Amino acid sequence: MTVDAQASNIADRSIGSILADLRNLSADQVERIVRHQRDRSVRFGEAAVALGFASNDDVLFALSQQFHYPYASEEHRKASPELVALNQPFGVQAESLRAIRSQLMMRLFNEGQERRAIAVVSPDSGDGKTFFAANLAVVLAQLGGRTLLVDADMRHPRQHEVFGVGDKAGLSSILSGRAENKVIQQVAGVPSLFVLPVGTTPPNPLELVERPAFGLLIRELVSKFDHVVVDTPAACYGSDSAVIAARCGATLVVARKDQGRVATLQDLVANLAETPAVLAGVVFNEF
Known part of the structure; x- marks a missing residue:
């Protein structure tokens, strides 16, 4: 796979998909987030944070992946x-x-x-x-x-x-x-x-x-x-x-x-x- 194709795949992924991989969310947790998102008319990231399944930093990191904007992980921030x-x-x-x-x-x-x-x-x-x-x-x-x-x-x-x-x-x-x-x-x-x-x-x-x-x-x-x-x-x-x-x-x-x-x-x-x-x-x- 070329670099351009890899970048395209990342950009095509939803915030929910990126957060689920990042936090190893189970299918049940994802379903709860989606239900909260639908009931409160909020974004997936906001719902995940509200339920305690992700942090604001996690959401920013997921957005950075979609928009190809480098954002350091928590581990990297501590190191540098x-x-x-x-x-x-x-x-x-x-x-x-x-x-x-x-x-x-x-x-x-x-x-x-x-x-x-x-x-x-x-x-x-x-x-x-x-x-x-x-x-x-x-x-x-x-x-x-x-x-x-x-x-x-x-x-x-x-x-x-x-x-x-x-x-x-x-x-x-x-x-x-x-x-x-x-x-x-x-x-x-x-x-x-x-x-x-x-x-x-x-x-x-x-x-x-x-x-x-x-x-x-x-x-x-x-x-x-x-x-x-x-x-x-x-x-x-x-x-x-x-x-x-x-x-x-x-x-x-x-x-x-x-x-x-x-x-x-x-x-x-x-x-x-x-x-x-x-x-x-x-x-x-x-x-």
Whole structure:
């Protein structure tokens, strides 16, 4: 069966069928839900919740299956609490991320524009850059296009922890010519989202991204994925982020609201302005 056929089968299934499989409902329980649904003139999901056979999260998950909208299971939410766009797709944080996504789509990803990767940079450690990059990748993947998150923070990598993927091999393996197996990993539950972790933390991160191989790799990835998001080291650790931004072609700055220094942020924006990268904007993280 093809992927399209599988997706069609899921979309054709009723909410009741999905909930019954999800909660292992018996025929008698389904009949009780249907009776309650008919008597109260409510939807099947509402009836199931009212009778205690399903939770609101179960109903949201079933709806997400019908509309091909990635929504994390309860187990996944506990394992990856930082992925708010996946764990709480209808919350305030997810709405803010989608608003930023809309701005980026208009500024960077219009049809006919040169395709670029977008580097997420920040002035200081603790600004929420990794959190933002991870969730930006999620909301871009929720559009349906193939999205790749590259962890290029080879000083303090964390994306493998955020997504719960292996880190034995990754970007550093590719750039050092030691990649033997597939290093790009698909995110469980999100068919269109992939992660390229750092792998082994190298002793020479700046030199690796300054070599031609990194620029060639980014161009290859941009040609194979609809969106490429690149996490970078905080600017306080060196010039890695500016070099990476230049290779990516576009950049977005993340700063911590009410904590970061204005002068530091201004210096970073000025440094980025001297690179070939298009500055998409500055985001103030208040979460």
